[in-house]
Amino acid sequence: xSIMTGRRDLAAMIAPLxxxxxxxxxxxxxxxxxxxxxxxxxxxxDGQAVRTQAALAxxxxxxxxxxxxVLDDLEAAGLLERTRDPADRRARFVAITDxxxxxxxxxxxDIQRNEDRVLAQLPPAxxxxxxxxxxxxxxxxxx
Amino acid sequence: xSIMTGRRDLAAMIAPLxxxxxxxxxxxxxxxxxxxxxxxxxxxxDGQAVRTQAALAxxxxxxxxxxxxVLDDLEAAGLLERTRDPADRRARFVAITDxxxxxxxxxxxDIQRNEDRVLAQLPPAxxxxxxxxxxxxxxxxxx
DNA sequence: GCATACGATATGCAGACGCTTATCATATGC
DNA sequence: GCATATGATAAGCGTCTGCATATCGTATGC
Numbered sequence: 623x624s625i626m627t628g629r630r631d632l633a634a635m636i637a638p639l640x641x642x643x644x645x646x647x648x649x650x651x652x653x654x655x656x657x658x659x660x661x662x663x664x665x666x667x668d669g670q671a672v673r674t675q676a677a678l679a680x681x682x683x684x685x686x687x688x689x690x691x692v693l694d695d696l697e698a699a700g701l702l703e704r705t706r707d708p709a710d711r712r713a714r715f716v717a718i719t720d721x722x723x724x725x726x727x728x729x730x731x732d733i734q735r736n737e738d739r740v741l742a743q744l745p746p747a748x749x750x751x752x753x754x755x756x757x758x759x760x761x762x763x764x765x
Numbered sequence: 766x767s768i769m770t771g772r773r774d775l776a777a778m779i780a781p782l783x784x785x786x787x788x789x790x791x792x793x794x795x796x797x798x799x800x801x802x803x804x805x806x807x808x809x810x811d812g813q814a815v816r817t818q819a820a821l822a823x824x825x826x827x828x829x830x831x832x833x834x835v836l837d838d839l840e841a842a843g844l845l846e847r848t849r850d851p852a853d854r855r856a857r858f859v860a861i862t863d864x865x866x867x868x869x870x871x872x873x874x875d876i877q878r879n880e881d882r883v884l885a886q887l888p889p890a891x892x893x894x895x896x897x898x899x900x901x902x903x904x905x906x907x908x
Numbered sequence: 909g910c911a912t913a914c915g916a917t918a919t920g921c922a923g924a925c926g927c928t929t930a931t932c933a934t935a936t937g938c
Numbered sequence: 939g940c941a942t943a944t945g946a947t948a949a950g951c952g953t954c955t956g957c958a959t960a961t962c963g964t965a966t967g968c
Contacts, residue, residue: 623848629896630808630873631786631790631873631880632781632786632883632884632899633786633787633880635899636779636782636783636786636899636901636903637783637899637908638826639779639899639903639964640776640780640783642827642906643776643779643826644776647774655790662777665773665774665777673948673957674946675945676944676945683781683784684925685925685926685927686946687927687928687946687947687948688926690946690947690948702858708934709920710935710937710944711934711945712932712933712934712944712945713934713944714943715944730773730774733774733776734774737774737776740902740905742901743905744898744901744902746892746899747894748897749870749896750798751771751823751890751891751894751900752894752895753772754891755784755887755892755894755895756775756779756885756895757772757778758891759782759852759884759887760779760781761885762883762886763781763784763785770918816916818917819915819916825957826957828957829915829916830916830917830953830957831955831956831957833917835916841910850915853914853915853964854915854963854964855915855916855963855965856914856915856916857915857916881946909968910968911960911966911967911968912965912966912968913964914963914964914965914966914968915963915964915965916961916962917961917962917963918959918960919959919967920958920959920960921952921957921958921959921961922955922957923955923956923957924953924954924957925952925953925954925955926951926952926953927950927952927953928949928950929949929950929951930942930947930948930949930950931946931948931949932941932945932946932947932948933945934946934947935943935945935957936942936943936944937940937941937942937943937954
C-alpha cells in the first residue's frame with residue numbers, strides 16, 4: 623500500500639516539470655555563453671573542493687569520456703583550471719576560477735529568477751517543504 | 766532576490782533524482798514487458814477521456830511521429846485500442862483496454878513500492894507537502 | 909468540385925548519449 | 939626492473955531524440 627494513495631508515480635510527475643525547467647534554462651544559458659553541461663560542471667565545482675575529473679564526471683552523472691570537451695571549452699574560456707596532482711601526475715585537479723564563479727553566479731541568478739516564478743504558485747509552507755525535501759532526496763540518490 | 770537563498774537550481778536538484786527514479790523503474794517495467802514510453806502512454810490514458818494521437822503525444826511530451834510504433838506495440842499487445850473518430854475519419858481515438866488498465870496498475874504498484882522507499886527518508890509532513898507541490902507544479906507546466 | 913488544410917504515418921538526418929576499446933603517461937606491488 | 943593497474947584522452951558504435959519532409963486519406967471553405 624502506497625504512502626499516499628491515488629498519486630501518480632514520482633517520475634511521471636517530475637518528468638514534465640524537469641522538461642519545462644530545462645527548456646526555460648536553455649536560452650538563459652545561451653545568453654551567458656554556457657552549454658548545459660558547462661553550467662552543470664561550474665555548478666558542481668563552485669564552492670566545492672577541487673576534484674579529479676573522474677570524480678567530477680561521476681558526481682554530475684556524466685560519462686567521463688564525454689565531459690573532456692566540456693572541460694576543454696571551460697578552460698579555454700578561463701572559467702576553470704586543470705592542474706596536475708603533484709602526488710599523482712596522472713590525475714588532474716579541476717578548479718573553478720574567479721571568473722568562472724562570477725559567470726556561474728550570474729547565470730544561476732537568472733535561472734533562479736525564472737524558477738521563482740514557477741515556485742510562486744505554491745503556498746509558502748509547501749514551497750519551503752518542497753525545496754527542503756528536494757535537497758534531501760537529491761543528496762540521497764547522489765550519495 | 767531568490768525566494769529561498771542559498772539553494773541550488775531546481776533543475777540541478779531534480780536531475781539526479783529523476784535519473785535515479787528512472788534507473789529504478791527500468792527493470793520493473795521490463796519485468797512487466799513494458800517500455801518506458803509504453804508505460805507513459807498507458808499512464809496518460811488510464812482514467813482519462815479518449816484522445817487523439819496528436820493530443821496524446823503533446824500531453825506526454827513526445828514527438829507525434831515517434832509514439833506511433835509505441836502505440837502499434839501496445840495495440841498488438843491488446844493494451845489499447847485505436848478507433849476512427851466517426852466525426853472525423855482522419856483522426857483516431859486512443860483508448861486503454863481493461864487489460865491495459867490492469868497492466869498499468871500492476872506496474873504502477875511495483876514502481877510506487879520503490880518510490881515509497883525513497884520518500885520514506887522524508888518526515889511525513891514534508892513528504893505530503895512535497896507530493897502536493899509536485900502535483901501542482903507538474904500540472905502547471907503541463908497546462 | 910476543387911483547392912487547401914489537417915490527422916496519422918513513414919522515413920531520413922543530425923546531434924547527443926551511454927558504452928566500449930585503445931593509447932599514453934604514470935603509479936604501485938613484488 | 940618489470941608486470942600490472944589507473945587517470946586522462948580519443949575514437950567508434952548503436953541507440954534515442956528532435957526536427958523536417960513526404961504521402962495518403964479525409965475535411966472544409968468557397
